[in-house]
Amino acid sequence: MSKVIIDDVAARAGVSIKTVSRVMNNEPNVSERTRDRVLSAARELNYRPSLSARGLAGSRSYLIGLLYDNPSPAYLAEVQAGLLEACEASHYSLALHPCHHEDPGMPAAVSAALAQARLDGLIITPPVCNVPALMAAVEERGVPYAVISDEAGPSGIAVTIDESAAMRDLTEHVIGLGHTRIGFIAGHPDHKGAARRRDGFETAMKAHGLAIDPAMVVQGYFDFESGRHGARDLLSRTNPPSAIIAANDDMAAGALQVAHDKGLHIPTDLVIVGFDDSPLSRQVWPPLTTVRQPVADMAREAAARVIARLTGAAEPDNPANLAFPHELRLRQSSLGDT
Amino acid sequence: MSKVIIDDVAARAGVSIKTVSRVMNNEPNVSERTRDRVLSAARELNYRPSLSARGLAGSRSYLIGLLYDNPSPAYLAEVQAGLLEACEASHYSLALHPCHHEDPGMPAAVSAALAQARLDGLIITPPVCNVPALMAAVEERGVPYAVISDEAGPSGIAVTIDESAAMRDLTEHVIGLGHTRIGFIAGHPDHKGAARRRDGFETAMKAHGLAIDPAMVVQGYFDFESGRHGARDLLSRTNPPSAIIAANDDMAAGALQVAHDKGLHIPTDLVIVGFDDSPLSRQVWPPLTTVRQPVADMAREAAARVIARLTGAAEPDNPANLAFPHELRLRQSSLGDT
DNA sequence: GTGAAAGCGCTAACAA
DNA sequence: TTGTTAGCGCTTTCAC
Numbered sequence: 001m002s003k004v005i006i007d008d009v010a011a012r013a014g015v016s017i018k019t020v021s022r023v024m025n026n027e028p029n030v031s032e033r034t035r036d037r038v039l040s041a042a043r044e045l046n047y048r049p050s051l052s053a054r055g056l057a058g059s060r061s062y063l064i065g066l067l068y069d070n071p072s073p074a075y076l077a078e079v080q081a082g083l084l085e086a087c088e089a090s091h092y093s094l095a096l097h098p099c100h101h102e103d104p105g106m107p108a109a110v111s112a113a114l115a116q117a118r119l120d121g122l123i124i125t126p127p128v129c130n131v132p133a134l135m136a137a138v139e140e141r142g143v144p145y146a147v148i149s150d151e152a153g154p155s156g157i158a159v160t161i162d163e164s165a166a167m168r169d170l171t172e173h174v175i176g177l178g179h180t181r182i183g184f185i186a187g188h189p190d191h192k193g194a195a196r197r198r199d200g201f202e203t204a205m206k207a208h209g210l211a212i213d214p215a216m217v218v219q220g221y222f223d224f225e226s227g228r229h230g231a232r233d234l235l236s237r238t239n240p241p242s243a244i245i246a247a248n249d250d251m252a253a254g255a256l257q258v259a260h261d262k263g264l265h266i267p268t269d270l271v272i273v274g275f276d277d278s279p280l281s282r283q284v285w286p287p288l289t290t291v292r293q294p295v296a297d298m299a300r301e302a303a304a305r306v307i308a309r310l311t312g313a314a315e316p317d318n319p320a321n322l323a324f325p326h327e328l329r330l331r332q333s334s335l336g337d338t
Numbered sequence: 339m340s341k342v343i344i345d346d347v348a349a350r351a352g353v354s355i356k357t358v359s360r361v362m363n364n365e366p367n368v369s370e371r372t373r374d375r376v377l378s379a380a381r382e383l384n385y386r387p388s389l390s391a392r393g394l395a396g397s398r399s400y401l402i403g404l405l406y407d408n409p410s411p412a413y414l415a416e417v418q419a420g421l422l423e424a425c426e427a428s429h430y431s432l433a434l435h436p437c438h439h440e441d442p443g444m445p446a447a448v449s450a451a452l453a454q455a456r457l458d459g460l461i462i463t464p465p466v467c468n469v470p471a472l473m474a475a476v477e478e479r480g481v482p483y484a485v486i487s488d489e490a491g492p493s494g495i496a497v498t499i500d501e502s503a504a505m506r507d508l509t510e511h512v513i514g515l516g517h518t519r520i521g522f523i524a525g526h527p528d529h530k531g532a533a534r535r536r537d538g539f540e541t542a543m544k545a546h547g548l549a550i551d552p553a554m555v556v557q558g559y560f561d562f563e564s565g566r567h568g569a570r571d572l573l574s575r576t577n578p579p580s581a582i583i584a585a586n587d588d589m590a591a592g593a594l595q596v597a598h599d600k601g602l603h604i605p606t607d608l609v610i611v612g613f614d615d616s617p618l619s620r621q622v623w624p625p626l627t628t629v630r631q632p633v634a635d636m637a638r639e640a641a642a643r644v645i646a647r648l649t650g651a652a653e654p655d656n657p658a659n660l661a662f663p664h665e666l667r668l669r670q671s672s673l674g675d676t
Numbered sequence: 677g678t679g680a681a682a683g684c685g686c687t688a689a690c691a692a
Numbered sequence: 693t694t695g696t697t698a699g700c701g702c703t704t705t706c707a708c
Binding site: 344355356359362363387388391392393397 | 700
């Protein structure tokens, strides 16, 4: 049951192994009748082509690599789920490649790993896709790839939401509640997305005639602890903010904890909002107003596009830069119990 | 740089390809001098054996599969991190295999996938490893495997903490705070670990002469929402508990949210504790008292053991059942600001 | 201790 | 539309 090979299928279907190969790879020039015969033979024998043999002969590995650097578990899980859906649909497998984006040797190491594992395609998440040396190495290797970000190299696919617009919407929600002194905890400086979000914040503020007080903007790193630090800084100012916008949910949760420790009531004493619609945003108290981005959908599309290039499928008409919609999620951290 | 093959290394080292193969696989019967020559040639050429070719010729895939069913992202990320460490150390790769543990066709599908991908080894997490039909299929295939659980089949490796003892410790902490009416939100009925935790709770209660009121035990499913439901049930009793123990942190966080909504002050009005030391337990307010289990260490060890079997390395002396230590993490949800 | 030969199961290039 | 012949890069015999 375990050792069914292409010859077995060929014998049972009464054709040559090459024909079986054609059918298994959806190649043209096979009559419908033959194709059906082969397919049923394969099904009856429970035949699955050996990945190793395919890889060796065809110099394709049927592996898509996921390159990431210590993202939040929730983000990682969602990305993986989306990628796996697309991979499974096309009989590709997913290979994980954690790395450290600040390591100067990383691009070379990734390049070597690409060569060894013969990865057919690559999906790259922030902040790794914001490392120029890495992107250059990937481009040079000529591997089809996608980034979950708004900017890919010349040959790459970019899948993203409009982070600036999303943060603008979120900021306008807060402004609409009547706040004028709004604190901002920025995201990791190595993430381009963090800069986009900050842009969105500043754009919305300016659009509403609100000055951006440098004392109201603090540096964060997308992690919970930096959210705590940022909130402590903001709230210790002589003229503290009445609302805090964090560039992601983890930091917003950190800010929330600090606020609770200080005995502040959310949202009456202080409004706090996040970004990402992570599970955490729903699990803290009160639940956080945030922005949802369809990470799993984006990841699925990224993998599907890469696989389409691999299989030579007709490129969809849409541009290589795919923008997904975002959505405001209004919750009690800004609205109260209304 | 990309197309270095074994012949190149052999030529440079002045030996046959078989000798290179011997060196690359740490086989015996190679003189020190030859070994060194081959190794430096390989290093200079930046040679990496092709996984496909290795797999085809040796009928090994150098792939370890991870079989899981919708665990919490934090758990999944930690397991993956541990596995990847062990895999990278031995030049194995990790293949992800999400599945649905209640799907009756799942064991057969997994078996087929095992055959296709020629996975060399398998790591199985709860609750998948608690599905008898699956475990039977895996045993039948004869693939080396490990479960992150306390019970493996005859040929398997089990890596776990003593969940019963851990929950006993946690319960005793709560009892030690003076509570006698303690609510319990049980874990998913398909998880053996959930039953172990419940045992631990009951053992501790009995040991301290406390009756287990059936009205104080509610069914949960390890997810946030079931924690909310459970807490609502418990707190709506005519004689509600003064402390709630949840079988994991996600459910404890749900209970916490319900308590906040009811205006209860934690821990003075109600003590809430969880289990797992997930990031969430630190990110809610107040932070949750919980039990830490070294998931990444356990996963690393599981993979290392499986790989050791694969490479025929001497089996460590320790038994196949490996128990890791757990640790109580006392935080404000039971202690207050002391 | 080392090497030559023979595949592993597939796909690529060419024939038929 | 289908089949034949060579490999892909490595490991496995089995020889020396």
